[in-house]
Each structure stands twice: as structure tokens, then as C-alpha cells.
Amino acid sequence: MKARDINATFNALFPEMDRTRPEAGWANVLLWLKNNPPAKRIQQYFGGGLFGGNLSGEQYDAIIIHLDTDIIEHESFINFARESYNYNISTGGDCEARAAEISAVIQIAADFNSMTQRDQSRHVPTPAVESTENWCVAAFHGQPENFELIRGNELTNRFMAALEMSESRSPQDQYTNVDKDNNRRKRFCERHAGGASRVISGCKQFASALDKLAAIQPTPS
Known part of the structure; x- marks a missing residue:
């Protein structure tokens, strides 16, 4: 970002994963999205104004939503996606297909369909392959x-x-x-x-x- 003359600051918006269940990092991300539905996220992190902004008073330009693609073959992740989102994970595939699969889950979990195009653009699915x-x-x-x-x-x-x-x-x-x-x-x-x-x-x-x-x-x- 610095190389593009962008002075960016990054803050974590949810607590660290449960150290007793390190494999469940993806579950914490999806749980955070469930507990912070679009209207709440948009008002709290993008809204500003008298009733907007988070507790620290900061306003964000974007929310990065990151998951690793190596969870695609995990049975717990496959079952969660099916039971929670009625979405069948496609395992295997090349790098782009695996990234697309994770991005699809993120978009469903974040409820992109209920957001304007502007607010969708401020939610950045970031699969790591x-x-x-x-x-x-x-x-x-x-x-x-x-x-x-x-x-x-x-x-x-x-x-x-x-x-x-x-x-x-x-x-x-x-x-x-x-x-x-x-x-x-x-x-x-x-x-x-x-x-x-x-x-x-x-x-x-x-x-x-x-x-x-x-x-x-x-x-x-």
C-alpha cells in the first residue's frame, strides 16, 4: 500500500481465535459476520455521524474478510457450509477455483445480496491460497x-x-x-x-x- 502512496492502517475487528481450538479460526470469522449483520457493520464501521462509528470513534474505509483455502477439504467446514448456508463446497480444483470457492462462502456469510454495490465493494473477500x-x-x-x-x-x-x-x-x-x-x-x-x-x-x-x-x-x- 505504501508503494501505491496509500497510508493504510489495519485493525483486527474480532478477538483472536480460541487457542484451545486453533483449527476453528474460520469459524470465528463466520461467527463474527453472523453476529454483525450488514446493517450493523455498515452503521458501526462505515456510517459515522451521531450513531455511527465504533466504540473508539474510528471510521473504516473497508473490511478485509480473510480465510485460507486449505480449509476446503476439512469435513467440519464442508458440513458447516452445507448446514448453515445450504452451500455445497467443491473440493480440489486449481488455485483460482479454490479461491473462488472461499470467496463464495464469504459473500454468503457476509450477506452480499442485501448490500448496495458500494457497500459490497467495501467488504473485500481475501482468500489466501x-x-x-x-x-x-x-x-x-x-x-x-x-x-x-x-x-x-x-x-x-x-x-x-x-x-x-x-x-x-x-x-x-x-x-x-x-x-x-x-x-x-x-x-x-x-x-x-x-x-x-x-x-x-x-x-x-x-x-x-x-x-x-x-x-x-x-x-x-
Whole structure:
């Protein structure tokens, strides 16, 4: 955003995921949308005026709604979409198809159909293919690559190796799990923010979300 001369500030609008159920991060996002239906979201975050604005008095230009596409094959997610939205998840597919599937769920959960086109544009579905770890790997590595193709064990190994090397540690050959520690992730992202252009060129969905955000006209202060 800075490279486009946009001074952006990002704030989290819902609490961190339940640490006892880290796999349910997607459920927290969809629950937040349910508990904050369109009329409430628009008034509280976009409305301004006497009865608008959130508790801190800030007014937002957009809400980013992010989910990773690696949840597509999770049985709990498939069942939730079917039972809650009468929507049948299409598993598999290429990168674009997986991103489109997540975007479709977000649009249903956010109730795009009840919003004006203007308010729809201020809700930005942001699927990460396959996850935000792909973005981190892209920011770290200098060679051009379609980083959205990395999945499963390969993604775990490449992300953890990048994280370890970023901290001047020797990486292992294999890793079982991705370290989700927020502080480690924050340090990594701050250290490699200069690699944003590699994320843009190597992660199509990241670039698409950036374009959508940059196109939004800020609300006059």
C-alpha cells in the first residue's frame, strides 16, 4: 500500500481465535459476520455521524474478510457450509477455483445480496491460497515462482525453514507442524515486508486483494 502512496492502517475487528481450538479460526470469522449483520457493520464501521462509528470513534474505509483455502477439504467446514448456508463446497480444483470457492462462502456469510454495490465493494473477500504461510514464503524467497501451488508438507517445510533462517537458525529437513506463534510471525513479517513485491508477483490472490483495496475511495474525514 505504501508503494501505491496509500497510508493504510489495519485493525483486527474480532478477538483472536480460541487457542484451545486453533483449527476453528474460520469459524470465528463466520461467527463474527453472523453476529454483525450488514446493517450493523455498515452503521458501526462505515456510517459515522451521531450513531455511527465504533466504540473508539474510528471510521473504516473497508473490511478485509480473510480465510485460507486449505480449509476446503476439512469435513467440519464442508458440513458447516452445507448446514448453515445450504452451500455445497467443491473440493480440489486449481488455485483460482479454490479461491473462488472461499470467496463464495464469504459473500454468503457476509450477506452480499442485501448490500448496495458500494457497500459490497467495501467488504473485500481475501482468500489466501493455500494459506498466509504461502505469502510469507513468497516474501522470503528471491526466485520467481507461483507460490500458490505450494501445499501440504511442502508448505510446512518451506515456511518453517524460512522462519528458522530468518531467525539465523539452521532449518530442519522435515517439520510436522507450522509454528503459529503470533510474535514469531509478526517479527518475520516486519523483517521481510520489503519482499511485498514478490508476494504480489507470486500470489495472485494477494495481488487481487491489494488491487481491490487500492481502488476503494477513502471516506472523507
